[in-house]
Amino acid sequence: MQTLDIALKDIRHQFSSLFGLMFMFAVPLLIVAMFTLAFGGTSADGPAEFSVPVTKTAVVNLDTGRTGVDLDPTDANPTTSAGDLLVRLLASDEMRDLVTLTAFTSADAGRAAVDSRSAEVALIVPASFTADVLDGSAGNPVEVYQDPTLTLGPSIVRAVVGQYLDYYASARIMQSTVAASLAESAVTLSPATMKRVTDAYVAEILASRSDSGSLQSEAPPAKQEKPRSTMATILSVSMAGMMVFYVFYTGATGAETILIEQEQGTLQRLFTTRATPGTVLKGKLLGVVTTTVLQMLVLILVSTLAFKIDWGRAGLVGIALGATALCAAAFGVMLVSFMKSTRQAGIVLGGIVTATGMMALMPLFTMNSPTAARLGSRIALFAPQGWSARAFTQAMDGSSPGEVMATAGILLVWAVVMFAVGRARMAHRFA
Amino acid sequence: MNVIDLMLKDLAQILRDRKSLMFLIVMPVVFTVAMGFVFGGYGAPADSRVPVAVIGDPTDAVYTAFADMAALSGVIRIVSPAASDDASLRIAVRDGKLAAAVRMPADYLRTSFEGSTPLLHTIVDVASTGGMTARGELVNLSMRLTAAAATARLTVIVLSEGGKPAGCDDFKTAFVRAAASWLEQPDSLVTTVSSALTERERNAGGFAHTSPSMILQFSIAALISAAGIIVEERKSRTLERLMTTRISRPRILLGHYLAVFTQVFAQCALLVLFGAVVLRVQYFHAPVATLLVTICGSAFVAALGLLIGIASRSEEQAVAFSLIPMFLLAGLGGAWVPLEFAGHAFQTIARLTPGFWMVDAYKGIVQRGLGVQSVLTPSAILLGWALLFGLLAVLRFRRQTG
Numbered sequence: 001m002q003t004l005d006i007a008l009k010d011i012r013h014q015f016s017s018l019f020g021l022m023f024m025f026a027v028p029l030l031i032v033a034m035f036t037l038a039f040g041g042t043s044a045d046g047p048a049e050f051s052v053p054v055t056k057t058a059v060v061n062l063d064t065g066r067t068g069v070d071l072d073p074t075d076a077n078p079t080t081s082a083g084d085l086l087v088r089l090l091a092s093d094e095m096r097d098l099v100t101l102t103a104f105t106s107a108d109a110g111r112a113a114v115d116s117r118s119a120e121v122a123l124i125v126p127a128s129f130t131a132d133v134l135d136g137s138a139g140n141p142v143e144v145y146q147d148p149t150l151t152l153g154p155s156i157v158r159a160v161v162g163q164y165l166d167y168y169a170s171a172r173i174m175q176s177t178v179a180a181s182l183a184e185s186a187v188t189l190s191p192a193t194m195k196r197v198t199d200a201y202v203a204e205i206l207a208s209r210s211d212s213g214s215l216q217s218e219a220p221p222a223k224q225e226k227p228r229s230t231m232a233t234i235l236s237v238s239m240a241g242m243m244v245f246y247v248f249y250t251g252a253t254g255a256e257t258i259l260i261e262q263e264q265g266t267l268q269r270l271f272t273t274r275a276t277p278g279t280v281l282k283g284k285l286l287g288v289v290t291t292t293v294l295q296m297l298v299l300i301l302v303s304t305l306a307f308k309i310d311w312g313r314a315g316l317v318g319i320a321l322g323a324t325a326l327c328a329a330a331f332g333v334m335l336v337s338f339m340k341s342t343r344q345a346g347i348v349l350g351g352i353v354t355a356t357g358m359m360a361l362m363p364l365f366t367m368n369s370p371t372a373a374r375l376g377s378r379i380a381l382f383a384p385q386g387w388s389a390r391a392f393t394q395a396m397d398g399s400s401p402g403e404v405m406a407t408a409g410i411l412l413v414w415a416v417v418m419f420a421v422g423r424a425r426m427a428h429r430f431a
Numbered sequence: 432m433n434v435i436d437l438m439l440k441d442l443a444q445i446l447r448d449r450k451s452l453m454f455l456i457v458m459p460v461v462f463t464v465a466m467g468f469v470f471g472g473y474g475a476p477a478d479s480r481v482p483v484a485v486i487g488d489p490t491d492a493v494y495t496a497f498a499d500m501a502a503l504s505g506v507i508r509i510v511s512p513a514a515s516d517d518a519s520l521r522i523a524v525r526d527g528k529l530a531a532a533v534r535m536p537a538d539y540l541r542t543s544f545e546g547s548t549p550l551l552h553t554i555v556d557v558a559s560t561g562g563m564t565a566r567g568e569l570v571n572l573s574m575r576l577t578a579a580a581a582t583a584r585l586t587v588i589v590l591s592e593g594g595k596p597a598g599c600d601d602f603k604t605a606f607v608r609a610a611a612s613w614l615e616q617p618d619s620l621v622t623t624v625s626s627a628l629t630e631r632e633r634n635a636g637g638f639a640h641t642s643p644s645m646i647l648q649f650s651i652a653a654l655i656s657a658a659g660i661i662v663e664e665r666k667s668r669t670l671e672r673l674m675t676t677r678i679s680r681p682r683i684l685l686g687h688y689l690a691v692f693t694q695v696f697a698q699c700a701l702l703v704l705f706g707a708v709v710l711r712v713q714y715f716h717a718p719v720a721t722l723l724v725t726i727c728g729s730a731f732v733a734a735l736g737l738l739i740g741i742a743s744r745s746e747e748q749a750v751a752f753s754l755i756p757m758f759l760l761a762g763l764g765g766a767w768v769p770l771e772f773a774g775h776a777f778q779t780i781a782r783l784t785p786g787f788w789m790v791d792a793y794k795g796i797v798q799r800g801l802g803v804q805s806v807l808t809p810s811a812i813l814l815g816w817a818l819l820f821g822l823l824a825v826l827r828f829r830r831q832t833g
Contacts, residue, residue, distance in 0.1 A: 023751045031758050037780070038762075038773035053774055114625045120771075138617040148624040148633050148798045149640075150771050158620060159567065165619050166571065170578035173612040174585060177605055181586045187593030197592070201585045205578055213570035214577050215533075216550035217557065220525035233558040249754075253747060343663060344450065346746030350655045351453050354754065358462060365767045366469055367560060374527050374561075375469045 002275050006283025007290060010257055014250070014291045024250055024295045028242040029302060035238040036307060055153030057099045058119035060110040061087050063129040071130070082133045083125040086142075086164055090123075090157075098156055111145050120153045121146045123161065133168040167205075174201055232310070234367060239309050240392040241364045243299045244385045245357040247292045248328045252349045254288035255332030258426075259342050277430040281333065281423060288329035296321050312395035316404045320391035323408035323415070327384050330415040333422035337429070360385030363393075384414040433678070437686025438693065444660050445694055451656035455698045459649035460705060466641035467710065480508040481561045482528070483569070486515045487535030492603060493576070494535045496610035500575060503614065506568040507531075517554075524554045530565035531555035543580035544587075544602045551576075579609035627800030628713055635712040635797065642706035643793035644766035647786050649702075650695050650728070651757040654736035657691040658749040661740025665831075674832065684828055687740065688821065692733035699725045699732075714793075717802040724796070724806050727813035728789040734820035741827045760786035785816040 014020055063083025072080040091101050102119060104110040110122035122145040126132070132139035142161055146154040175198075182189065189197075258280075261267035270280060300317065303309045311317045335352060339345040360383050366376030380386030391407040445451055485501060487494035501509050512523055512532065520532040532554045536542070542549040551573050556562040586605035590597035626633050633639060664670045673683060703725060706712035714721045735756060743749040761767060763777075764786025770778050781787045792809035795801040 019748060019751070023755075027751075027755055027758075031762065034759070034762055034777075038768075038777040053771060053778070111625065132617075132619065136617065139619075141619050141621040144620065144622045146622065146624055148626040148628075149769070149794050151769075152771050154622065158622065161620055163571065166575065166578075169613070169616045170575070170582075173578070173609050173616075174582040176612060177582050177609045178586050178589050180608060181590060181601070181605055182593065185590055185593070185595045187590055187595050189589060189593050193592055194589075197585055197589055200588075201581055204581050211570070213573035214548050214550050215553045215566070215569055215573050217553050217555055217566065218521075219558075220554060220556050221521045256747070342746055343659065344448075346659050346750050347448065347454070347656050348450050350652075350750035350754065351450070351458065354652055354757075355458050355461075359465075361767075362465075362469065365466065367768065372469045373559070377527070379465060379469065 002273075002279050003283040003286060006270075006275075006280060007286035010254060010284060010287030011290055013257065014254060014287075015294075020253075024246060025298055025302070028239075028246045028299060029306070031242050032235065032239045032303065032307060036235060039234050053153070054097065055099045055121055055156055056119045057090065057101050057153075057157055058104050058110040058113040058122040059087055059090065059101050060104045060107050060122065060124045062107070062127045063125050064127045065130045066134065069130065069134070082130040082168065086125060086129075086161065089164060090160060095160065099160070107143070114145055114147055117147065120150055121157050123157060133165065134172075136169070136172040170205060171202070174198075232308075235307050236309055236396045237364050237367065237389075237393060239299075239303050239307065240389045240396065241361045243296060243303075244324065244360060244388045244392070245353075247295055247324060248331055248357060248385050248388075249353045250292050250295055251288050251328030251330075251332035252335055252353050253332070254291055255284060255329070255336040255422075256339075256342065256345050256349065257287075258284055258333075258336050259339055259345055263342060271430070277427055278423075281426055285329050285333060285419070288332055289325045292325040292328045293321065296324065310396060311392070312398060316395035316399075316401060317392070319401075319404055319408045320388070320395050323391060323411040324388040327388060327411045327415040327418070330419035330422065331384055333426070334418040335422075337422040337425035356383035357385050359383040360389050362386075363389070384411065384418070387411045387414065434682050434686040434689065437673075437678070437683065438689040441657070441660050441687060441690030442693060445656055445690070448656065451653070454649065454653040454656055455694070456701060458652070459645045459698075459702055462649070463638065463641050463645040463702070463706070463710070466645065467636065467638040469637075480504065480506055481530035481565045482510040483507040483565050484512040484515070484520060484523070484529050484532040485509055485535065486512075486520070486532060488537060491535065491537065491539075492607050492610075493539040496579065496607065496613075497533075497535060497572060497576060500572050500610070500613055504568055504572070507565050520554050524556055524562075527559070527561065529554075530559075530561035531569060533569060539576075539580075540603055540606060541599070543584065543606070544599050546584070548577055548580070575613050576610070579606050579613070582606070582609040626798065628716065628798070632711075632713050632716070633798045633800065635706075635710055638706065638710040638712050639794070639797045640769070642702070642710060642712045643790045643797065644761070644764075646699055646702045646706075646793070647728070647764055647789050648757060648761040648766050650699055650732045651735065651760060651786075652753060653694065653698055654691070654732065654739055654753040655750050657694050657733075657736045658740035658743055658753060659746050660690075661687055661737070662743050662746055662749050666745070670832075680828065680832060681825070684737065684825060688733060688737050688824075691736040691740075692729055695732045695736065696725065696729035699729055713797045713800070716800060717796050720796050720801070720803045720806045721793075723803065723810050724789065724792040724813075727810040727817070728785075728792075730817040731785045731789070731813045731820065734817040734824065738820045738824040738827065741824050741831065760784055763787060764790045766790060785813055788812045 061083040063081040065079045065081030070078055070080050071082060071085055077084065089095065090099055102113065104113060107124045110124055113119040114122045124143040124145060126140035126142065128139045129142065144154055144158055258267065300311055304311065335349055336345065339348060360380045362376035362380045363373060366372035380389065387407055387410050391404055391411060394404045394407055483501070485494070485498050498509060501507060510529070512520060512529060520529065523529040524532055534552045536549045539549045553569060555566050557566055583602045583606035587597040587602050590601060703714045703721060707714040739749060739752040743752050763781040763784045765781065766786065770781055788809040792806045795805040
């Protein structure tokens with residue numbers, strides 16, 4: 001009964017503070033809202049698609065074309081060059097969401113736009129571009145001049161230009177391959193026949209171009225049940241990470257009431273009753289576990305409604321939630337057992353919760369880099385918060401119950417070890 | 432007691448508590464190194480290409496052509512999976528060991544010869560950045576394969592029209608020839624950068640991004656300790672006693688501000704020094720510019736710290752009030768995920784925040800290789816924010832002390 005009373009008093013204390021409530025609920029949601037704004041927003045049906053930012057591109061088309069060559073007889077220009085077509089491609093409706101173009105007349109002016117940061121990338125098409133792509137000669141390459149702090153925008157421009165160059169390369173390869181085969185077989189064709197089959201080839205190649213090429217894509221098994229967009233993945237990982245960060249902070253501040261009570265003398269008064277240190281610790285633990293469970297339930301509910309986050313099967317979320325609550329409470333008890341005063345606890349708890357929480361957030365920080373993401377995920381597992389976030393993301397990904405339970409099991413091991421350390425130190429302190 | 436005495440008292444308190452050094456030095460150093468390591472630090476030229484498995488018969492012409500083209504890719508690298516059955520490949524992709532796995536159909540040539548475009552069965556998680564990157568490159572390679580097959584078909588047609596009956600063998604010969612030609616194409620695209628620094632200097636092994644970011648983040652996080660001292664002064668009624676002396680309220684605030692500024696500046700300076708000497712981040716490329724950003728950045732962070740200390744009622748609140756701006760300003764400043772990945776609205780909002788200008792000014796020096804001229808505007812904006820936070824702190828302090 002005393003255990004329950006202690007727990008209820010602590011729970012009332014946590015939930016009666018407006019400031020505490022803001023920190024438990026409003027701040028994590030606010031930060032996830034920030035990520036939502038950053039990467040695309042939400043729609044009524046769920047998280048909107050990840051929106052790739054538009055790259056401001058300075059384009060310098062120096063291509064002089066080739067005498068007598070008009071690469072687009074359908075337009076008014078009698079000497080349309082490969083450079084003209086490239087600029088037209090980049091300015092097309094398809095590309096409007098990816099690049100915005102500003103034309104410059106000299107390479108220096110284009111580069112200056114990047115230097116002054118009015119453009120992120122300068123695309124400089126050389127004078128010999130048409131001749132180079134038609135002949136396949138090395139010539140002067142197309143130059144992508146970029147701000148060194150950027151990667152995404154320049155890579156999009158490079159990809160578009162690369163595909164455009166591939167188009168000419170495929171035509172050249174076709175010509176050389178056919179010519180070689182005809183020569184080997186000593187076959188000659190009339191120009192009209194050659195033009196007819198070439199036109200058929202170009203039509204076939206153009207028809208085969210699609211966003212998916214000839215790939216037949218299949219998602220990996222766990223995610224197959226619940227296919228998710230990149231945006232949904234970003235939101236899910238950030239929400240799980242933020243929730244875990246603040247739940248462990250709640251765990252630490254909840255356990256800090258031991259120090260507060262000790263400084264206020266109420267703890268000593270409690271020991272004059274029949275309450276043993278073990279009873280007090282159990283009461284405190286129960287209070288923190290209940291508070292963190294309520295905190296997570298509210299955050300899960302609100303994020304489901306506000307950000308359309310799919311947390312996965314209720315049973316698996318429950319396993320992750322239970323293990324996280326126990327671990328956060330044990331984490332708080334262990335940390336507080338090393339503290340002598342609330343002054344000391346303020347700095348140390350803040351520091352350790354921030355450091356370990358940031359380790360757990362590594363997968364979020366490294367999402368934009370495929371190679372870093374793997375290493376980031378491993379580093380996260382050096383902190384209990386990392387395992388907790390992993391359990392929630394596994395539930396979100398639709399992983400098997402066995403996998404979620406294995407992660408939860410490791411979290412419980414962390415909890416048992418941390419609680420044992422905290423209990424031993426508390427017992428020594430209050431002996 | 433004058434302003435300097437008050438400042439020295441605060442600094443002595445900060446230094447006496449060795450645990451605050453954890454925030455000031457240990458944590459930012461550890462995280463700078465850890466984040467730099469994750470992003471391929473220590474100068475090691477990390478292979479940033481994503482791992483992809485190509486499954487098929489190594490003696491098959493299509494498999495060879497595809498693998499040869501993939502080997503030249505700057506985006507994907509071919510790896511041999513532990514097991515090549517579909518179930519194992521799905522697990523490997525799910526667990527991130529592979530960015531994608533492609534199975535080359537055994538009858539690719541036959542199907543192409545008959546006029547269809549065979550599909551390459553690919554296991555890929557497009558919700559991951561690795562999967563998305565791999566898929567983009569695999570689409571390009573698959574289109575080259577399709578183009579080679581179309582060329583081979585055309586060759587058969589041309590030969591037939593020329594009076595030489597052509598069959599599957601001619602198709603295969605033309606396909607192999609066309610696919611091989613892709614490997615010989617001239618490099619028609621070159622990338623250059625707007626920087627006075629060499630690639631090695633401006634990347635600093637991955638630390639050129641993490642070092643300025645962690646300076647911003649942990650200079651704000653360390654306000655927990657400085658703000659805590661102001662809170663403690665009020666809780667212990669030392670402030671009330673101080674008000675009974677001849678020292679004026681503005682001088683009390685100034686004393687606290689100078690203490691917080693000294694703490695933040697010393698922390699930033701040490702982290703800059705660590706970045707420059709140990710991690711080879713190019714802060715000393717423009718030392719005056721670096722000093723100016725560090726001073727103005729410290730002025731803004733210190734003013735924020737003063738406001739937090741005055742606005743907090745307890746140490747717990749000081750921690751929370753420090754962590755909230757740490758998350759917001761670091762996130763908006765591009766300390767975690769570079770802002771180029773964020774949308775237009777977010778970037779616009781970010782540009783209004785001081786964290787953005789601090790990180791951006793440092794990056795201008797260490798990555799773009801710019802000098803003093805480039806940091807004048809950011810420094811002025813940082814000072815503007817320092818004034819704003821300072822003003823709010825004064826107003827709050829006036830209300831508190833009647």
